[in-house]
Amino acid sequence: MGRLASMVMIMLLGLSHLWAKEALKVGYFDKKPVTFQQENGLAAGIFIDIINEIAEKKGYEIEYHFGEFSEIFNRLQSDKIDLMVPLGYTEEREKQVVFSKEPVITSWGTVFTTHDSPIDAVPDVAFKTIAFVKNSLFYKEFYAITQKFEITCNWQEVDGYTEMFQGILAGLYDGGIGDRLNLVGQGFDIREKIDSRIIFYPFDLYAAASTVKGEKILEDLNEYLKMGKSTKASGYAKILNKWISGNVGTDEKIIKSYIIILLVLTLYILLLVLIRIPRARRQMGLHKFISSRQSINILTYSFMIAVTVWVTDALLEYFWFDNRYCTFLEILIAKNNQHVLFIRLMYFSVIFFGSIFISRLLENNIKEQKKYEDSAENLRTTLNSIGDAVITTDIAGRVVQMNPVAEKLTGWEFLDAHGKYLDEIFFILNAITMQKVESPVKRVLETGKIIGLANHTLLVSRDGQKYQIADSAAPIIDKYKATIGVVLVFRDVTDEYALQEKLRINEDRLNKTFIAANDGMWDWDLVTDEVYFDPRYYTMAGYDVDEFPHNFEEFQKRVHPNDINRVMANAQGHLQGKLERFHVEFRFLKKDGSWLWILGRGVIVERDEHGRPLRFIGTHSDVSVRKRIEEKLLQNASFNEALLNAIPTPVFFKDREGRYQGCNPAFTEIMGVKNDDLCGKTVFDLWPSEHADEYHRKDLELMENPKHQVYEYKIKDKEGNIRPVIYAKNVFRDHQGNVAGIVGAFLDISEQEKIREELRRKKEELEKFFTTSLDLLCIADLNGYFIQVNKEWEKILGYGVEELQERKFLDFVHPDDVEATLGAMKDLGQNKEVLSLTNRYRTKSGGYRYIEWRSTPQDNLIYAAARDVTERIQAEKLIREKNKELENYLYVASHDLRSPLVNIQGFTSRLNKHLLELEKNLFEKGDEDKIYQHLESLIKEQMPKSMDFIFTNVKKMDVLINGLLQISRTGRSVLSISRIDMNELMKSIIDAVSYQIEEYKIDLKVEDLPECYGDRNLLNQLFTNLITNSIKYRSRERKALIEIKGMAYTHVVKYYICDNGIGIEEKNLEKIWDVFFRVGELSEESGEGIGLSIVKRIIDKHNGNIEVKSEPGKGTKMIVTLPKENFIKE
């Protein structure tokens, strides 16, 4: 729709050109934001705004031509257009076209970065990832710059500037190359976050003309730019501000747009309200209204939405046609402008809420319609299926509806009756007076109230038949409480009437008979063969009262065929006087088809003068419950027998005297004794042995103390094998509750016994394996408790097996390993195997051992095999340390040895250069004095200086290499261990440095020192190094003090060498053991940095330890730990 409006607009503009004077043709190409073509085909951009402003002031007619750069430039050259914007200046181009004097805009190459980027200058881009757009002129320029500096960057090609900026913001690129205007073309949120740190390659953009007309406007342009650039309030500044800073801000057009949208919105809502009001006023027939208006409504609303969208769109387009976002489509796709976002939101709200409103409206209409139809249908069905007759009339009393029952009773077809007055078809009389009665409808219409059932009313149908009826009538009231008709309901009560009469006759009979409340009564008139059955008689068997007729045949029909002869015989017996009473049990057919057990009793109550029976009355009692119990009892007995025969377990029973009363086939199967052979015999008769005594004893025990008795014993089977069995016995009692005998069963458990034996053997084997394994084996639960551990644990950890079992293994794990162990347990808990876990376990002596685990979970238990890998781990640690040391040496070789080499190389080359100069000067003629002076400086100053450097550095290398050799020797030397008298050794060491001690006036205190074991030569070197260090690094500010102390412990001896020297800074405490490390300034006395390296190596060789404590400016304390006992180094 927006497109349509804009096209109309363009056509109108196009028409206006027809009668305008010949326009100035301006060519432009796509260079956003300088010049570009909008979606609606109109020119826009900085240049366009400027040209438009000039044209407005000076009265030019402008005609814009858009095309590719080269195409437009060609047109300019061939005078097909008057002016081209923009065009970069070159000397070559100036020969062909005229450039504006002032550049319209200056741009330059930029390295785009984020605000927090470390890139500040060209060298900063080294090793950074920099994005560029293919064929970009600026990339080529910047690449040349980096080449000049020998900088390497990671160049990344991207497809466009938007991608570049997003990449920079996402952190994919450290920077990007482009023209500063590239950023201007981006949305506000990107512009805000991007910085341009490095700028390069500035260039100007001009306008160019080729025709006289073009040149004229160029002059205006020059003037405009000159003026514009001088003041900030100019149109030029405003245009730049609009396009470059993007402050479109409070443009009045936007405000206008808001007003328009609001206006349209209000109008729209007003329309909706207007349409709703008349609808609401309608009181009746809502559904009809809607169904008739429905299609119109849809059309109306759709049309209104369409018009709203179109009008808003068109208005926006009209007011915004020269802005960047001008059509609905553009608003939808345009990004990053808050206003546009807002407008877009409003648009969507209108359409969205409008659609919701309409859909809800339609939904309601359809719902109501459906509801109405449903209820009408329901009503019809109800009326047709109802047992009562129903007639409805309108307010005038004319028939509107009647159902089939009403048709039947009145004898009127609905089609005939429809529209007739009710009196005509509903003719009623008083049953007693036989006077015509007024129909209740009339009264209902008069009073508006419900009229209840009237008694004794006779309805005379169309064909003259009379029905006893009960009727009622009620008004039909609409929702506005107005009576709009009457509904009349009536029912044929003729049968009920007759029934009531009959009941009255029978009543006296009932009263005469004494019968149980629940018994059914019958009264047989032997003369008429009519039988009266009382209501209870019927209901007892589930029939409705009087459901079957009152005669003997009906009774006979319902007696079970198997019982009928018995019943009849019994009845005959009584009738013939052979039986005093009629008394028989039989089955009687219930209504549901099942049989009811009945006790029929009866007696002849009347006889004629000849003694012939006339009347026979009696009762029916329901005895089904008793019958059921009897049946059940019978069933149980046979069930028990079947059960006994069916179960595979041997069962027997005995009387109180221990005589067998019976057994089941399973018993016979095993024992080989048949039931008949068994009965009456005792255990002593059947299996005389020690078994019998035990059987008897147990039986007596059970009878004395009757309870469920279970025990294991043996039997001798029919083949004479002894089998282990489990007996289960109990007593049975007579009806008085006395013990009548014993019932027992037994289970052959010889198979189970075999399996149990096997299991025990397996367990023993496993146990043996468990205890003899060299690995650490254990079973633990998932809560972390040991359940079983083997002996090996005792050896490794020192705890007894009992001490470990039932304890939490986490209690033994080293605190640092607890987390890893818990992690492994979690895996085990999730049924995962743990194949490599190493943790430290505390031994009884307080040390730790490294244990490597392989664990498998099974049924909430952990099965684990472990190994003590302490030795291996220690060896690995040692190797790692050695490797580190080695690495350190290599590092030293690369740095410290390299340093003198650089000098030797450098000064040798200089020497070479001096020699060349010497040679050149010697054979050159010229100012003798000057040459002589130069030669003198070379020979006496420069060359000796270089030589000096070379010698010094060669010496330095020698010292370094010697140091390395010395360390290497210390490491390789074979120890010769002996007991060391430290007092004696210390004395000789101090003697050797006594000269220095005296010279520096050092206060030396040596206490009595304990003995130790070690290599005398190496220990001499160790303590010499430490003491000379204390001398070397003494403080010049105070009197030097050195204290040497010693202390013997259980296994080790500790020596303390303390001084009050310059101390060691904390950051250097680790480094002092490194080779060639020196603390402090270089001085005559400072060593080569190998003394402490050697000390460390000696200590390591003695399995000792050295610890350093130091405070800068206060002093250093060296603590040397050495073995107290002899040791053999492997």
Place this chain on the structure above:
Amino acid sequence: MNKLKILIAEDDDGHALLIEETLQEAGIFNEIFRFRDGKELWDFFTEKKSELAFDSDNHYLVLLDINMPQMSGLEVLQKMKETEILKKIPVMMLTTTDDPREIEKCYHLGCSVYITKPIDFNEFIKTVNRLGLFIQVVKV
């Protein structure tokens, strides 16, 4: 605008001399100050040495050796990058070590360029020449 000053911290006299002379031969006639170790340079920055006062208006370029007694080049670099007025001064590491971990550490701390001192003198001259180019860039 003040002329760029070059500050060299180098404990080896020979190296220092070679660098200075080669720079001059490469046409860099900027004032060069030599410090015998990192601490001396740091004292200069913190104005503990009065005769050579550090002036934050001046432009400086720092050449740092790594292994120096008292205060290593890495320490100086780290401290400079932590100090607001020294942060922007370009720092070039010039050292005999070519251990990649060391190089990474320097770049991580924020040095502008890391140059390994080559044993070959011609290489050394080339390196110092390139250094000169950078110094010219910094001057711009």
